Amino acid sequence: MARDLAIDLGTANTLVYMKGKGIVLNEPSVIALNRQTGEVLATGREAWQMIGRTPGYIVAVRPLRGGAITDFEITERMIRLLLQRVGVSRFTRPKVVICVPSAITEVERRAVTDAARRAGAQDAQLIEQPMAAAIGADLPIDEPVGNMVIDIGGGTSESAVISLGGIVALEAVRVGSFDIDAAIQSYVRREHGIAIGERTAEEVKLAIGSASPTEDESQAEVRGRDLMTGLPRTVVLTPEEVRFAIDDVVTSITSSVVRCLAKAPPELAQDFLVRGMYLVGGGGMLRGLAQRIEKETNTPVRMSNMPLEAVVMGAGHCIEHYDALKGMFMGARR
């Protein structure tokens, strides 16, 4: 008998929670394929290490972009392999709860549930990421008070106001930490004339990236390919340059938080001033982001205890109490 599963199918990472066991898988959402035969060569961390470093016949791809499935077939294969790795076979068909961005379309919803069913799930239900994040961040969403959660993922940023177990106001943008990496890549190309890869841009973001000035700032050496000569070259980037490079993306995220606050009923809005807003997701870990949101909204911002696992833990709680919480699933409310 298979144990039921909760899956946080993120643009950056995929986490799987098994009922009664906890988190059993946490890997990058990457798959490496043989371009000629279509054969899967690697998934997860192994495939992630191949990004930008593969010979012509291998392609390492992220099948999800902006929280949406860009390649249905590859996503289905990735989900099937993930389920196999956690022990799901043709004969053990578990119930699966999958976290998806709240802004996905009907077609995308169907694509995710179909992919999970074809990959071996008996039943696939969807839950909005901010709702799962609020449960996972241990916010008192069972009470009639305003709880605001800001989930910044790889491809989407979502803000939601939650009270009495339901979403009251919601705002989502298809912008996330991958857009921050892309902004760094294009800045370095434009201003320094060198091309850097996706992973190097991510390393720069982790090393010196910030949304607002912080204490202990340092510079970073970046190695790439000179666009004029084609030779390897090193340039030095300052934190101010990186802040300037990513400012548009950060502004887009903070504006969506402001829009969500504006949608909240006044009775709940006053709760945020006391209780604060909670930041979850990998993108939320960007230095100075909490301070920047705090400054632009005049509302305290707190970091969740487990920002990377909050979403899957929330979905995991839903799978533990499936019958009581099935009203929360996306199809149930329509």
Next chain:
Amino acid sequence: MTWLFIIGVFAVAGAFYLYGRRKHRRESGLTNFQRHIDALSPERRRESFDRVRSQNRDDDQWGRR
């Protein structure tokens, strides 16, 4: 006369049935909402989260070894 009596009995039985169903629906709405809110209470969540936290502690210990 008999027909009228039969129709009357059916009408009364139907009314009772509909009333009972409505009452049941109202009660099940309350029960479901209460179950939903109870399942989201901090005490119920602690069980799921403690499992992950203890798992993380175990992972850390293995990492340090």
